[in-house]
Amino acid sequence: xxxxxxxxxxxxxxxxxxxxxxxxxxxxxxxxxxxxxxxxxxxxxxxxxxxxxxxxxxxxxxxxxxxxxxxxxxxxxxxxxxxxxxxxxxxxxxxxxxxxxxxxxxxxxxxxxxxxxxxxxxxxxxxxxxxxxxxxxxxxxxxxxxxxxxxxxxxxxxxxxxxxxxxxxxxxxxxxxxxxxxxxxxxxxxxxxxxxxxxxxxxxxxxxxxxxxxxxxxxxxxxxxxxxxxxxxxxxxxxxxxxxxxxxxxxxxxxxxxxxxxxxxxxxxxxxxxxxxxxxxxxxxxxxxxxxxxxxxxxxxxxxxxxxxxxxxxxxxxxxxxxxxxxxxxx
Ligand code: GZL
Ligand code: ZN
Numbered sequence: 001x002x003x004x005x006x007x008x009x010x011x012x013x014x015x016x017x018x019x020x021x022x023x024x025x026x027x028x029x030x031x032x033x034x035x036x037x038x039x040x041x042x043x044x045x046x047x048x049x050x051x052x053x054x055x056x057x058x059x060x061x062x063x064x065x066x067x068x069x070x071x072x073x074x075x076x077x078x079x080x081x082x083x084x085x086x087x088x089x090x091x092x093x094x095x096x097x098x099x100x101x102x103x104x105x106x107x108x109x110x111x112x113x114x115x116x117x118x119x120x121x122x123x124x125x126x127x128x129x130x131x132x133x134x135x136x137x138x139x140x141x142x143x144x145x146x147x148x149x150x151x152x153x154x155x156x157x158x159x160x161x162x163x164x165x166x167x168x169x170x171x172x173x174x175x176x177x178x179x180x181x182x183x184x185x186x187x188x189x190x191x192x193x194x195x196x197x198x199x200x201x202x203x204x205x206x207x208x209x210x211x212x213x214x215x216x217x218x219x220x221x222x223x224x225x226x227x228x229x230x231x232x233x234x235x236x237x238x239x240x241x242x243x244x245x246x247x248x249x250x251x252x253x254x255x256x257x258x259x260x261x262x263x264x265x266x267x268x269x270x271x272x273x274x275x276x277x278x279x280x281x282x283x284x285x286x287x288x289x290x291x292x293x294x295x296x297x298x299x300x301x302x303x304x305x306x307x308x309x310x311x312x313x314x315x316x317x318x319x320x321x322x323x324x325x326x327x328x329x330x331x
Contacts, residue, residue: 052286095118102173107131125140134297141313145181171234174203178284188256270329271326
């Protein structure tokens, strides 16, 4: 009698395999047997910083390095990030790496990942969840500290000012940790300096196009004698949009004109800093791929990673920049 049983079992096994996930413990596809499968959930490609961040991740999580990277670009929508996480859970990936677009709205989908036994590593911005066990580790920046570095420069630059120091504030994606921290630093400073004024606060959403639009609209609405001392831009792409709008409306930007402050310090911004159009660039390091890999390797070795690790960041002005340094920058 023919041995149907083993063949039937094999067929059943193949059907089950095709239905089971992409994770390492998924039998069947031997080529992936020992690759660590990482489901990565990126915000989008809204800024130069974000592009550099994605490149840093893709450079680390390669098959040669032992990984299979499933990369999802959420096009700046939280619902796309949540959909991607659910897809990664179904695919039974080994790790989920999430760059959360905003802080709120993550509790239930991270609970689903926890119940599926898939560790979540947060990168860059933070999530605001009740239960810290919903993520294994967070690697990012101290955005309040970045803002306070900018404020310290403003305090020094305007120490002798008797007249009001008029600051235009252009914010990043509202509700993102980067926006919340950088905004808090400026707002607490305006509180403590009675001669600092904040005549306008607008949402530039971390993009050049949005900023150019809202800043042009604001500047066109101003009567004559439009006195602006500082434009506090919460990232470089906002600064580029603000510069374009300001100069089109006849404002000089630089040591004898409007002081532009920016965050990220990508090479484009550092070039403008070197030539004086931007007064201060606060570094925000996007090259987080290697740090994420360290966390994953720690967890692979059974070690508990640091819950929060922050990257060291510095400030740049035309005084401490050279063309060689700008050229040498990795992003
Ligand atoms: C900061 C990051 C911000 C950058 C922006 O770490 O979240 O998002 O400052 C990017 O350029 O869009
Ligand atoms: Zn940062």
